[in-house]
Amino acid sequence: MNSRLNARCIELHKASADAGWWPDQVTPELVATKLMLVVTELSEADEGFVSGGKDQHLPHLDSFAVELADARIRIFDLCGKLGIAVGDIVEGFISEANEIGGNDHSYRIMDAVNAISKAMEGHRKGRHEQLAEGLGEALFIVDVIAETYGYDIESVTDEKRDYNAQRADHKPDARAAAGGKKL
Secondary structure (H helix, E strand, O other), rough: OHHHHHHEEEEHHHHHHHHHOOOOOHHHHHHHHHHHHHHHHHHHHHHHHHHHHEOOOOOOOOOOHHHHHHHHHHHHHHHHHHHOHHHHHHHHHHHHHHHHOOOOOOOOHHHHHHHHHHHHHHHOOOHHHHHHHHHHHHHHHHHHHHHHOOOOOHHHHHHHHHHHHHHHHHHHHHHOOOOOOOO
């Protein structure tokens, strides 16, 4: 599993970088912003869960699942940029869950937000290991939540990645225009 997740980091970061989402100069403020963007995706996942609605871009899918996939994409992208072997970290969480009798803990979106908060604190204090652990924990929790609700999160992630690659508002020219997405 860990090599598959680590490959995802490289794949999704490359797609993000190729699409122009990363400037040449990566500042601590940019990394902090990217961490907060994971939180926004988790917030949107929570809204999707509460509403039970379909995604506006991929209307054949629940918005809850698509927003979980968006959070994964952002985590993978950030890990790819920062050289974090997130698969190894997730593997540790899986092993820990198995040691205590499987994953009988019921995770909530807020648990993933708290993991990102741990990552942010690590980033703020220059503790790369804490940053990496928080990102890995958040990914683990998102994947467990998706599995709990019966979503094939890998397939949803692939669909959202493919959709994002062809979105007009994700193209560099559209983003450079007034009112365009900047991050």
